[in-house]
Amino acid sequence: MVKIKLISLLLHVNFALNILNPVSANEQEDRMIRPPIPEKLVHRSCLKPDIPLRIISKGDILISEVLFNPRPGGVDFVEIYNNTSHEIDLKDLQLANINSAGEPASIKSVSAVRLMIPAGSYYVITSNQANIKENYYTKFPAQFVQIGSLPAFSNDKGSVVLLSNNVIIDRLNYNAKVHHPLIQDEDGISIERVSFSVDTNDPANFKSAAAVAGCATPTYKNSQEASGEENFVRLARKTFSPDGDGYDDILNLDYQFAENSMLATVNIYTDRGRLIRKLLKNQTIGTSGTLSWDGLDDSGLKAGIGIYVVVFDVFDLNGSTKRFKNTCVLAGKLN
Incomplete structure (x- = not known):
């Protein structure tokens, strides 16, 4: 009996609301097919399409x-x-x-x-x-x-x-x-x-x-920008074979220094101490980078198969020097 009275009461309330806020037949049909979207689900971009851009401030x-x-x-x-x-x-x-x-x-x-x-x-x-x-x-x-x-x-x-x-x-x-x-x-x-x-x-x-x-670094990280506190010079691979097959043809030497504006001299010697290639001579270097050796000597000839020592000397204007040595193997096919 209580349920019948409650339903009857709700029908009277809906009837009164329809009189105060009449809804067309099309709107009623649309509401039945597409229920209203809760306000919390409406994306902000739909409400505010023109979000103001940030103002450039000092230090930006x-x-x-x-x-x-x-x-x-x-x-x-x-x-x-x-x-x-x-x-x-x-x-x-x-x-x-x-x-x-x-x-x-x-x-x-x-x-x-x-x-x-x-x-x-x-x-x-x-x-x-x-x-x-x-x-x-x-x-x-x-x-x-x-x-x-x-x-x-x-x-x-x-x-x-x-x-x-x-x-x-x-x-x-x-x-x-x-x-x-x-x-x-x-x-x-x-x-x-x-x-x-x-x-x-x-x-x-x-x-x-x-x-x-190259004396400038347009569009990318500056060569003198701080890179880290560790000083190192190391080979990416200790063996390379410059035979033109596209695999390990180049010897890459990665370096990093805590100080900037350093100068470097990099030489390559045979295992018997004979100088065959001068990669750098008193040139300014960045705080980090990579040097490459293509396996050629200073005459432009291919160095022979064997063991080589890469000596990397760096120094600053105060006379402080550091030396790094790395040993590599130039490999190749035996005839």
Whole structure:
């Protein structure tokens, strides 16, 4: 009896609601076929399609590398680094130098349209990306931003400024004297940032790009960037066979040093101590990298089957030296 009264009461309530909020026959049919979606299940992207982009703040985008004294026929470039954990739109980024009053001048917009730079990536701003790609190895050729012209950067000293909506977010006051003192010709050698956690203008935070890295590292990790505290030089494989079969034709020597701006001399000797190949002679190296030997001697002839010793000497300007020796085997087919 109670159930009959309750059902009767609900019918009267539904009847009253339909009078106050009439629903068409089509809507009633639609509701029967497709029940309403709970509010918690509605995706936010459906409710707010235009999510505002992040504003570039100081420290988000940092100056990573600058080439201000290119070789004859070359062009300048400025490499930037996304120092955040999220992508950033470069549309509001500007590049400038400093005038005699110490204020940003020759301000150039980096992009007129939306241009996203992923977290932890390096992008190069230049007026001629084809020229940079022709003169340097570019690991990520798509990571270029070409603009009509760069602000003028003196070959001796000057300032590189990054702005966002006309607010300075990073500034590098550079001087050609920052180059390694043993470099005789500075043309075409960039200066690279050592650390993104140290102030941009710290006296030790920009160094000459390593000669073994091609004197510049546009679009990828700087050669002088800190790599680790361990010092080592080791062979990837101790046996190689340079016979052109595509398998173990090259001997690779991996190295890492805690200090930057080191110089290296690398020689290869027979097991009897005869020098047959000079891989490096007093060249600047990066904090980490790989050297390769193709099995040829200094005359361009293939070295004979046997045991060889690779001697890797590194030294700094204070006279500190380190020597690493690795033994390898040059294998081949016996006739």
